Amino acid sequence: MYSVTMPEEKVPWLLDRLKEMGSVFGPISNGPEYSFGPVDRVEDLCLDYTTTILPPKKFFFAPRETIFNFEDGEISKISDMIPEESKVLFGIHPCDLSALEFLDRVFLGFRSDPRYLRRRNNFFIIALTCRSVSEHCFCQSMGTGPGASGGFDILMTHIGRRYLLESGSRDGEDLLRSLDLTDASEEDFEAKRALIERLKGEFKRSVDMDGMPELCMQSQTHPVWEKNGEICLACGQCGMVCPTCFCFDIKDRVDSSLRRGERYREWDVCLLKEFSQVAMGGNFRPERSARLRQFICHNLSYGSYQYSLTKCIGCGRCIKVCPVDIDITEIARELRETQPRLVVS
Amino acid sequence: MKDPYQRHPAEVLDIKSETPNTNTYTLAFTNDELQSNFSFIPGQFIVISFPGIGEAMFSIASSASTRESFDTTIRKVGRVTTKIHELEVGDQVWVAGPYGKGWPMKSLEGKDVLIITGGIGLPSPRPVIIHIEEHREDFGFLEILYGTRTPEESIFEWEYEKWHKMDRTRLMLTVDRVPEGEEWQHRVGVVTTLFEDMVTGPRNAGVLICGPEVMMHFAVQDLMRRGFHGDQLYLSLERRMRCGIAQCGHCQLGPYFVCKDGPVFKYSDIRGIPDCGI
Numbered sequence: 106m107y108s109v110t111m112p113e114e115k116v117p118w119l120l121d122r123l124k125e126m127g128s129v130f131g132p133i134s135n136g137p138e139y140s141f142g143p144v145d146r147v148e149d150l151c152l153d154y155t156t157t158i159l160p161p162k163k164f165f166f167a168p169r170e171t172i173f174n175f176e177d178g179e180i181s182k183i184s185d186m187i188p189e190e191s192k193v194l195f196g197i198h199p200c201d202l203s204a205l206e207f208l209d210r211v212f213l214g215f216r217s218d219p220r221y222l223r224r225r226n227n228f229f230i231i232a233l234t235c236r237s238v239s240e241h242c243f244c245q246s247m248g249t250g251p252g253a254s255g256g257f258d259i260l261m262t263h264i265g266r267r268y269l270l271e272s273g274s275r276d277g278e279d280l281l282r283s284l285d286l287t288d289a290s291e292e293d294f295e296a297k298r299a300l301i302e303r304l305k306g307e308f309k310r311s312v313d314m315d316g317m318p319e320l321c322m323q324s325q326t327h328p329v330w331e332k333n334g335e336i337c338l339a340c341g342q343c344g345m346v347c348p349t350c351f352c353f354d355i356k357d358r359v360d361s362s363l364r365r366g367e368r369y370r371e372w373d374v375c376l377l378k379e380f381s382q383v384a385m386g387g388n389f390r391p392e393r394s395a396r397l398r399q400f401i402c403h404n405l406s407y408g409s410y411q412y413s414l415t416k417c418i419g420c421g422r423c424i425k426v427c428p429v430d431i432d433i434t435e436i437a438r439e440l441r442e443t444q445p446r447l448v449v450s
Numbered sequence: 451m452k453d454p455y456q457r458h459p460a461e462v463l464d465i466k467s468e469t470p471n472t473n474t475y476t477l478a479f480t481n482d483e484l485q486s487n488f489s490f491i492p493g494q495f496i497v498i499s500f501p502g503i504g505e506a507m508f509s510i511a512s513s514a515s516t517r518e519s520f521d522t523t524i525r526k527v528g529r530v531t532t533k534i535h536e537l538e539v540g541d542q543v544w545v546a547g548p549y550g551k552g553w554p555m556k557s558l559e560g561k562d563v564l565i566i567t568g569g570i571g572l573p574s575p576r577p578v579i580i581h582i583e584e585h586r587e588d589f590g591f592l593e594i595l596y597g598t599r600t601p602e603e604s605i606f607e608w609e610y611e612k613w614h615k616m617d618r619t620r621l622m623l624t625v626d627r628v629p630e631g632e633e634w635q636h637r638v639g640v641v642t643t644l645f646e647d648m649v650t651g652p653r654n655a656g657v658l659i660c661g662p663e664v665m666m667h668f669a670v671q672d673l674m675r676r677g678f679h680g681d682q683l684y685l686s687l688e689r690r691m692r693c694g695i696a697q698c699g700h701c702q703l704g705p706y707f708v709c710k711d712g713p714v715f716k717y718s719d720i721r722g723i724p725d726c727g728i
Binding site for chain 1: 451452453454455456457500501502503504505506527528531542544663688689690692693695696697698699700702704705707710722723724725727
């Protein structure tokens with residue numbers, strides 16, 4: 106590992122260096138919110154952002170992408186559909202970074218999806234330690250933030266008027282060494298530790314994850330599902346903004362020639378009624394409460410059994426986006442605090 | 451890199467009519483090497499795909515020891531199955547698989563085998579029946595209970611005589627109702643009504659169940675009352691599936707992916723799991 110410091114005035118210079126490596130994507134302002142998008146000018150970059158509307162998942166697992174093309178009933182070759190090209194993801198927060206670790210297990214674990222793998226390999230990743238905690242954040246209790254421990258090529262941390270840059274990979278170290286910056290001092294690391302300590306005191310939300318996967322499995326008839334299912338609109342926005350939601354539907358589209366078309370996959374969400382529908386109108390989760398339970402329990406419980414990682418990374422996007430204020434941290438609290446007890450007569 | 455979403459051309463070698471809306475299709479991959487390397491475990495499934503229309507998952511219904519071709523039995527219910535029913539011998543389809551965990555063939559050896567199935571659920575355990583026929587000495591008594599709504603809906607009727615004649619084998623049939631004018635010499639009632647005459651007991655037996663979830667629910671409850679243990683009951687579950695490789699997320703059942711961890715599950719492993727109606 107190699108670490109340097111860089112005065113904050115040099116961010117435009119760093120950006121120019123990164124652009125030499127390929128297209129740079131980072132947090133940019135989007136109305137009153139933030140998005141990950143192409144960073145053309147340094148003025149677009151918002152390194153003090155809190156949370157983006159959509160997580161950077163979209164760069165690796167596209168909202169909609171071709172599986173194969175076909176013509177006259179024949180499937181075209183499907184390899185190399187995503188070109189090999191060098192790109193930079195600049196300023197990803199620790200929680201979103203840990204979501205990539207989860208997605209890696211989904212798309213590269215049981216079977217490897219070449220589309221995901223190619224996109225993943227295309228990106229050089231520069232993580233950014235958070236500078237503030239939003240009212241929806243609870244990464245600390247999920248063990249995914251506010252500091253990052255791995256999964257990046259370079260980790261940047263804003264300390265005073267400068268950045269601490271730490272390498273997390275060979276490529277990252279090579280880049281840092283080529284920049285000819287000052288080696289980091291013990292004082293710089295101390296400043297980073299102080300920042301993280303300060304952030305840790307700012308969280309307003311948390312989930313007590315101790316035994317939570319088992320608790321969810323045992324709480325399938327808990328009244329919290331009915332209560333929140335009553336108000337849930339089943340709009341699916343929570344799943345659309347979730348950094349670890351990986352569900353997709355597969356569809357075919359034929360063009361106006363009726364001879365050519367594509368098979369594509371598109372993000373899908375378990376909150377939608379059609380999600381669990383099978384032949385002849387059968388549905389395994391017809392009630393909203395069952396679908397909400399699936400979303401919450403997948404995040405706090407089932408994911409841990411499937412991938413040995415908690416699916417929820419504590420970014421708070423699902424809380425922020427919910428039109429009826431359903432809050433995964435509140436549900437977790439209710440599950441723990443009001444376990445229905447067996448009535449002994 | 452191998453793409454798990456690739457589908458391979460296969461030819462329709464034969465079509466056998468089972469019922470007015472159900473056919474058995476014999477398929478073989480066009481690529482000889484692919485076909486001769488295609489092996490599966492009874493209970494596994496494949497995807498049949500039509501570019502421009504879509505794809506769906508189906509149980510493999512034929513002998514696992516046949517390397518020349520494979521069968522799948524399909525009822526016409528939706529977009530993809532309607533397209534399948536338009537196929538003629540010599541037509542091409544796109545296929546991939548096999549997927550999932552099949553029936554526990556090894557652990558059934560030396561045991562009595564009870565197969566309880568309903569309607570379009572019979573194709574999944576049919577390769578088990580064929581396997582037992584081919585390795586008759588390795589298994590105990592084989593009892594097959596099969597129920598459909600009406601006599602007309604029974605599939606593999608052309609096999610019943612052979613199954614009846616198989617050594618240490620018993621086939622019992624039932625229908626929910628007999629429409630006027632149709633003949634029926636077997637039982638009338640849901641499949642669990644056959645349990646009264648069942649000879650297989652809990653001792654040293656394995657039970658394979660495949661059918662509508664509500665049928666499986668009542669079968670399991672009844673069997674448990676008769677002293678069967680959750681460890682000896684195996685069920686093949688149906689869920690919406692898009693990918694077959696635990697990525698699309700549709701078939702999730704609590705901590706499981708039905709396409710990867712199933713479709714065959716031991717009852718004791720799924721008992722009490724959310725959204726499991728059994």
